[in-house]
Amino acid sequence: xxxxxxxxxxxxxxAGEEADILFWVGxxxxxxxxxxxxxxAVAKILHAANIKFAILGTEEACTGDxxxxxxxxxxxxMLAMQNITTLNAYNIKKIVTACPHCFNTIKNEYPELxxxxxxxxxxxxxxxxxxxxxxxxxxxxxxxxxxxxxxxxYLGRANNIFEAxxxxxxxxDVELVEMTRSKANGLCCGxxxxxxxxxxxxxxxxxxxxxxxxxxxxxxxxxxxxxPFCMTMLRDGVKHHNKEQExxxxxxxxxxxxxxxx
Amino acid sequence: MIEQxxxxxxxxxxxxxxxKNIGKIRRNILLGKDIDLSDNKAERWKTMLKVAFGQTKxxxxxxxxxxxxxxxxxxxxxxxxVLEIFIDGIFGTHRALSLFGPIYNLAIGFxxxxxxxxxxxxxxxxxxxYVVKLKRFxxxxxxxxxxxxxxxxLFIEIILMAALxxxxxxxxxxxxxxxxxxxxxxxxxxxxxxxxxxxFSIATLIVFERMCWWFHIIGIFxxxxxxxxxxxxxxxxxxxxxxxxxxxxxxxxxxxxxVTQEVKLMLDPRTQASExxxxxxxxxxxxxxxxxxxxLMDAYSCTECGRCTSSCPQNFTGKLLSPRKIMMDTRxxxxxxxxxxxxxxxxxxxxxxxxxxxxxxxxxxxxxxxxACVEACPININPMEIxxxxxxxxxxxxxxxxxxxxxxxxxxENNQAPWQFSPMDRANWTQEA
Numbered sequence: 283x284x285x286x287x288x289x290x291x292x293x294x295x296x297a298g299e300e301a302d303i304l305f306w307v308g309x310x311x312x313x314x315x316x317x318x319x320x321x322x323a324v325a326k327i328l329h330a331a332n333i334k335f336a337i338l339g340t341e342e343a344c345t346g347d348x349x350x351x352x353x354x355x356x357x358x359x360m361l362a363m364q365n366i367t368t369l370n371a372y373n374i375k376k377i378v379t380a381c382p383h384c385f386n387t388i389k390n391e392y393p394e395l396x397x398x399x400x401x402x403x404x405x406x407x408x409x410x411x412x413x414x415x416x417x418x419x420x421x422x423x424x425x426x427x428x429x430x431x432x433x434x435x436y437l438g439r440a441n442n443i444f445e446a447x448x449x450x451x452x453x454x455d456v457e458l459v460e461m462t463r464s465k466a467n468g469l470c471c472g473x474x475x476x477x478x479x480x481x482x483x484x485x486x487x488x489x490x491x492x493x494x495x496x497x498x499x500x501x502x503x504x505x506x507x508x509x510p511f512c513m514t515m516l517r518d519g520v521k522h523h524n525k526e527q528e529x530x531x532x533x534x535x536x537x538x539x540x541x542x543x544x
Numbered sequence: 545m546i547e548q549x550x551x552x553x554x555x556x557x558x559x560x561x562x563x564k565n566i567g568k569i570r571r572n573i574l575l576g577k578d579i580d581l582s583d584n585k586a587e588r589w590k591t592m593l594k595v596a597f598g599q600t601k602x603x604x605x606x607x608x609x610x611x612x613x614x615x616x617x618x619x620x621x622x623x624x625x626v627l628e629i630f631i632d633g634i635f636g637t638h639r640a641l642s643l644f645g646p647i648y649n650l651a652i653g654f655x656x657x658x659x660x661x662x663x664x665x666x667x668x669x670x671x672x673x674y675v676v677k678l679k680r681f682x683x684x685x686x687x688x689x690x691x692x693x694x695x696x697x698l699f700i701e702i703i704l705m706a707a708l709x710x711x712x713x714x715x716x717x718x719x720x721x722x723x724x725x726x727x728x729x730x731x732x733x734x735x736x737x738x739x740x741x742x743x744f745s746i747a748t749l750i751v752f753e754r755m756c757w758w759f760h761i762i763g764i765f766x767x768x769x770x771x772x773x774x775x776x777x778x779x780x781x782x783x784x785x786x787x788x789x790x791x792x793x794x795x796x797x798x799x800x801x802x803v804t805q806e807v808k809l810m811l812d813p814r815t816q817a818s819e820x821x822x823x824x825x826x827x828x829x830x831x832x833x834x835x836x837x838x839x840l841m842d843a844y845s846c847t848e849c850g851r852c853t854s855s856c857p858q859n860f861t862g863k864l865l866s867p868r869k870i871m872m873d874t875r876x877x878x879x880x881x882x883x884x885x886x887x888x889x890x891x892x893x894x895x896x897x898x899x900x901x902x903x904x905x906x907x908x909x910x911x912x913x914x915x916a917c918v919e920a921c922p923i924n925i926n927p928m929e930i931x932x933x934x935x936x937x938x939x940x941x942x943x944x945x946x947x948x949x950x951x952x953x954x955x956x957e958n959n960q961a962p963w964q965f966s967p968m969d970r971a972n973w974t975q976e977a
Contacts, residue, residue, distance in 0.1 A: 355940065386795040484906070
């Protein structure tokens with residue numbers, strides 16, 4: 283439940299207000315039931331930090347990432363140009379998103395089509411807010427828990443963001459344990475490259491089941507993710523191994539939200 | 545004198561063919577589309593020094609890193625001794641560089657240790673392939689020439705190093721007879737006792753020493769001329785290939801400028817195409833000539849170590865996709881196109897084949913675009929880019945994506961989301977409990 287009004291940029295502009303930052307929600311964050319919880323966590327944290335943020339609301343469209351990775355450059359560029367037109371019309375300068383795929387596309391691929399913005403992944407922003415004392419966590423909620431962090435390919439290998447999410451988790455007074463394959467050698471959850479939207483090819487195993495075994499090996503109580511697609515894949519992996527009682531999957535933002543008692 | 549003429553003749557022939565075949569590879573690489581990688585020279589030099597000379601990316605796997613480093617150092621440093629062989633061959637001298645005195649003696653000793661290290665490393669490499677049977681050396685794509693190629697390279701290296709050490713052993717025996725003392729022989733001194741009991745005359749020893757010398761240098765010439773046909777060509781191309789590394793974020797997939805203009809015309813009919821504008825004739829990669837020259841250089845640089853394949857999530861969950869195979873297929877097809885051009889007096893004659901005859905749809909659609917293969921490659925080869933470019937051809941030219949992906953595309957077109965949700969519901973989460 284969100285107890286404050288999340289404004290769209292259109293509403294803010296109409297009221298003559300300016301947003302500090304645009305919260306790019308993404309398709310998963312908007313429509314996927316589980317990912318919506320991450321979206322709400324991010325919104326609550328931004329609100330608690332007194333950041334004036336806005337969303338595009340119904341004016342947001344998919345960044346085009348799955349189309350581009352699947353080889354449909356036409357569709358990608360149509361979506362990208364539509365989004366860039368919208369963003370530029372509102373004179374957006376700074377964007378935060380909880381989806382590494384949106385993050386990567388807007389940050390790295392939009393500039394060539396005329397859309398240049400400062401783009402932050404939510405784990406980077408949360409880390410900054412914690413470091414600057416703009417938000418504070420109350421110790422205790424996760425005290426003594428073992429947490430392992432799963433690197434999203436599009437945040438980690440693709441953009442070299444390995445430390446921000448770990449630094450956030452470490453502030454929770456928990457035991458952060460690494461999987462054997464982590465950081466630059468991290469193993470994909472199986473969703474990227476538009477695999478999320480199709481069945482896997484013939485093989486011996488699903489990628490997400492392989493990955494969750496890495497996580498289970500660490501004997502962690504919590505698997506932390508930073509991507510809504512990884513979230514789906516990891517949770518399916520946990521279910522596949524019947525470990526729902528022992529292991530929970532949370533986004534880094536959800537952990538902070540809980541620790542902030544929001 | 546005859547020896548010198550013979551040496552000049554053999555080396556000229558060897559160098560002639562080597563240069564000729566390198567020219568062919570260069571021609572083949574330049575069949576690719578142009579891409580401007582002339583920027584950031586300082587950064588590029590740094591990358592090359594770090595990744596190729598420094599072998600930093602090899603370190604991810606410590607055992608092969610150490611073994612490979614010995615062979616690599618051997619390759620670079622023993623070449624100094626080859627330089628001496630060259631000088632001796634041309635001028636009929638013996639150990640011409642010994643004029644450097646103590647430094648020379650030290651160097652020869654060091655090279656011997658290195659040569660021995662190379663020899664041992666190559667034996668261990670063979671064991672990893674055929675005794676321990678490391679998984680990444682058992683893949684299907686290595687059946688046939690690729691395996692034979694690897695074994696040939698290792699055997700040649702073992703034989704060459706053995707010849708070098710044996711040559712030094714005979715030289716020591718000659719020196720002992722003559723009472724001279726040039727070089728130091730920490731390894732080959734142990735070979736000497738094997739021959740001492742035969743009490744060879746000095747003339748026989750000189751013949752043996754010469755035989756080893758010729759065997760070594762002819763072996764090197766043959767090996768040099770084998771390179772252009774082998775995966776071992778990486779010893780040369782690793783350097784330019786890392787110089788031309790992608791310097792952008794790995795997640796940044798290239799923008800298709802040819803599509804941008806088309807989309808602009810489509811989105812806004814008022815946009816006027818400039819007079820010079822020519823509508824693109826095709827999208828994506830159908831054949832190797834649609835790839836960039838960097839993709840093609842990648843293919844010739846690949847030494848088929850399989851680190852990409854062994855870190856590919858799809859490969860180790862039993863799928864057909866193998867990034868190494870993508871690189872091998874690209875090279876095989878490019879060689880085929882090159883031979884076609886040679887056979888048809890400089891023009892390519894359609895052979896009813898293309899890169900898709902080598903790489904199946906099942907492989908292409910399995911890729912997670914996770915960049916694990918790119919990360920794993922010790923010399924910054926990018927198999928993923930080729931996969932996505934081939935997908936582009938499948939989708940934009942042949943409309944032959946899997947049906948589930950076509951559904952995703954139509955959802956994106958109709959709902960601006962990959963799923964079938966109404967775009968009007970996008971902000972509903974702000975209202976829900």
